[in-house]
Amino acid sequence: MSERPILHEYAASGNCYKIRLTAALLAYPIERREYDIIAGETRTPAFLAEVNPNGRIPVLQIGDKFLPESNAACFWLADGTHLVPHDRFARADMLHWMFWEQYNHEPNVATLRFWMKWIGEANLSDVQRALLPGKREAGAAALALMDGHLAARDWLVGAGLTLADIVLYAYTHVAEDSGFFALADYPAVQAWIARIEGEPGFVAMGD
Incomplete structure (x- = not known):
């Protein structure tokens, strides 16, 4: 390098x-x-x-x-590390979760966090305010889907940590910042968050 x-x-x-x-x-x-x-x-x-x-x-x-x-x-x-599965299907499944994160999760969970924490509800435009209920519903659906999937497994893909877990952890662990979601409602997600935070080399968002 x-x-x-x-x-x-x-x-x-x-x-x-x-x-x-x-x-x-x-x-x-x-x-x-x-x-x-x-x-x-x-x-x-x-x-x-x-x-x-x-x-x-x-x-x-x-x-x-x-x-x-x-x-x-x-x-x-x-690429080429343990965070990307070698198995062809598992690798594609990892990508499925990464695409899903940007299409279903981030536009709702992350957008609400930014709007409420950085812009502030009082400063939202009429368009943004009208979108709040839909984004809240879609964000809750995304978290519920993750919770259901993780209820029977430790990781999103396969038997170990992959990029799928990392990219979804980023906004999931701060989902409560918007004031619209309670992680206690998603116990399997909470346990998954704890597993990621226990990984060697883990750094918190503020570090």
Whole structure:
């Protein structure tokens, strides 16, 4: 490894945290570069030209290459390690959960967290306010689906920790931040969270 990858991030973001957690669990050293998304630092001409024309983080910089999208960055770090199953079906099942996280879980659980904790309910637009009930229902459905799946198993895929667990842990463990979800309602998810936090190399979101 000639140089450390650079994580362009906003540390409070679960999407950024999942990359840091993947790197920590693999003892893979990375550098970190912080941006204030509230202040619009990812929308500057320099950021758009040099880091990501989509104006979003996280972005993992590998040498002179830039890899946006959190789950893609996690996969780059973990490819060829124990976090990616060798079995063909299990590997595809891991990807199924990673796609599901971005399509069903993150747009609801994470979005509500951001709206309520960083924007504040009083500052929501009429459109955002109208979306609250639907996102709350969809977020609860996502957590219930995970709880049902984990009731009979320790991990989302196979017999050990994979990227599927890491990417879903990132926003699940802080789901209560929005004020709309209670993790006590999902005991299998709570036990799964504890297992991940007991993994060697685990780092908390604030570290």
